[in-house]
Amino acid sequence: MIERKNPTIIRFLSYLITLIIILTIVVVFLSMLNDNPFNVIISIGEGAFGSFARTYRTLLIFVPIALSCAALSVTFRSGMWNIGIEGQIILGAIGASMIARSIIGESQLSPLVSLSAGVLFGAIWGLISGILRTTSNVHEIFAGLGLNFVGAGLVIYLIIGPWKRIGVASTSGTDIFPQTAWLPDIGNGLPLPALLIVGVLYLFLYGIFRWSVFGTILKAMGSNPDAAPRYYINADKYIIYSFGLAGAIAGLAGGIQAISFYHKLVPSISGGFGFLGILIVLASSQKLHTSLIVSFLFSGMISAGPLLQIEYDIHSSVPWLLQAFVIAAWVFISYSSLHIKSAYFIRGLTNKFTTNLLGLIK
């Protein structure tokens, strides 16, 4: 299918229309909860960025979401459904915790080593999905789902088994890692290293998608899987590569979750961010900058959740529900190209209007 590029004005209008529809949904949704939806929006802003501690938390939530979006944009580009991302995040966290708990955890190099271990573990988990898909024709959704739960089982086993806190066998998590194993904050205390990782990774991916052969082949495979063999592209190889890369990035997200957010291994280490990432990447149609912006907004919403709960007596599932609704509307709009159609419609109307006006003047 040849994608026809729309004129700039149409693209601008269509963005505007999407934004207006989504904002309307948000306002309508919030007005069902509270008489004044704008107060709630202000509270979300306050809860996310109102103080230094809140901004810090928001940024820490933003990092894993942005990383899982990055991971997913690789696999979605090659037309694969990496539903196993939750498992890859979990495995990354296990890898990082393993180093942080070991003797290395007490040295200054520990964060670097444990993040590398996270990357490695995540990549292995991703590669399993890819290899199962290519060699045994196991649909990546089923493989990914299975691996998610195997990962979840593993983490629970570790927490109540070999890595349990001394004297207590509970699912509340392992012992807190030694301070040296934490991902350090630089300067005034914002999680700069983690943000730096996100920034560098996004630039790297942008470069790969834009200029490298690898990125082009991924895109070609994703847009037309049947055509790949005709151009002598070994699709299986690239599927495995893309799963490996995605798993590595997801593992990084998991490692950061473990050594910079919780500072220990907990059963819900992935926090549902993997599935949230799938939603975001679906809606942003794999555009990196869009998913970065959306994950920033969503992390603010999640971070503001506790404040909303206290201030308006809103259930903790509300931010997630709102996000899911927004994404659903967005995906529907972009699949049915409602925004493009209505942009053309509006342009037609204005054209007609101006010609009539000119006729009148004449």
Added chain:
Amino acid sequence: MMLENSVATIISLSCPLILMVIGETISERVGVINLSMEGSVMLAAMLGFAVSVITGSVLLGFICALLCGSTISAIIALFDVKFGMNQIVVGFILSMICINLSNFLGQSYVNIPGPRIPSINFGIMNEIPFLGKIIFSQNILVIFSFLSIFISWFFLFRTSAGLLLRSIGENPEAAKIRGVNVNFYRFLYVTVGGAFIGLGGAAFSLHAKYGWSDSHTANFGWIALAIVIFGGWNPMRASIGALAFGALQIIAMRLQDVFIELAQVLPLIPFPTMIIMLILFNRIGSSSGNWIPSTIKNSIIGLQPSALGRSIKR
């Protein structure tokens, strides 16, 4: 006595999973992956419980859950056949919406008592040794779920309507050329499958895992998805998988005090099993499995519907 009780509990506990597995099997046989199952089960469980608490009638709760399940599946089918949207995208988003929606709507029903499904009295049948205990001590829901295993199997593999259903899942384009209203049947059977899934949800909150709490049926939707594959898209085999899972749960519960690690991990066994089964299907089905006698081969293998997960080409 101990064994009788255990078997009776397993049968009783597996009933929601059996219903869900049957629903998903029907839906996948016609070519639609209902990935919304995790969410729709949860929402149906919540609605079923809430309605029966409000009205005091268990029957109304079940009807509501059934409608909920079939509506969600109908949305997937509608987007699939009408707009050609990816089933997996729609199912996944619906799943996420429904999980959060059920937690949000169900917040005032957490941990409150409500009506229960009444058990029926079979009179003298209860006195039959062993069978009396494990079959005739159950309530009508469990008996319905068991009957529906056989009915759905018979429908899928022994009637012409079932053949039509399977053919749409294998090659919808060919069926369309033969003059079958493919879109209508896809819509119909996915909705019917969704009704079973909805019933399964209510079977949780009104019977097997009584009541409602936050994320009450968490993971059971994904587990059912795994069991469908374990069953090779055959309701009979999938139900055996569901029963085996029920047995695993009981074992895990009994082991809780002794082997705490094992008890937590055992319920996750369906997932690796699913992957191994899929590999096995592929290995045995391909030419490398030719040395296996065909009778054994046919009993192991499960053929994935060829058109599973893809929209019908226009």
